[in-house]
Amino acid sequence: MITQFGSLFAGHVDLDNEGLDGTAANDRWLPDAELAGVFHPYYKAHRVITDDRRVTLARLGLCAAVGQVTRNGLGLLGVSAPESM
Numbered sequence: 001m002i003t004q005f006g007s008l009f010a011g012h013v014d015l016d017n018e019g020l021d022g023t024a025a026n027d028r029w030l031p032d033a034e035l036a037g038v039f040h041p042y043y044k045a046h047r048v049i050t051d052d053r054r055v056t057l058a059r060l061g062l063c064a065a066v067g068q069v070t071r072n073g074l075g076l077l078g079v080s081a082p083e084s085m
Contacts, residue, residue: 032073039066 048059071081 032070035066035069 043063046059048056048063050056050059067081074081
């Protein structure tokens with residue numbers, strides 16, 4: 001279970017990442033519904049466009065990545081994603 005969006009930045013989703021018993025990279029996955037459920041509060045709490053150019057670019061990249069993952073997941077289900085909300 002994901003408790004914070006920040007845990008996604010570490011390249012894992014609250015999975016053990018230590019030693020031989022660690023979770024293999026190809027076994028790590030996150031359902032689209034859970035990704036959306038974690039991203040929404042993050043998006044609501046943090047301004048994407050800021051005075052700090054590096055922060056703005058990082059957040060725009062994050063938004064683009066979440067959007068692409070969501071579109072890919074919907075595409076697998078045969079559902080189209082709107083261009084804007």
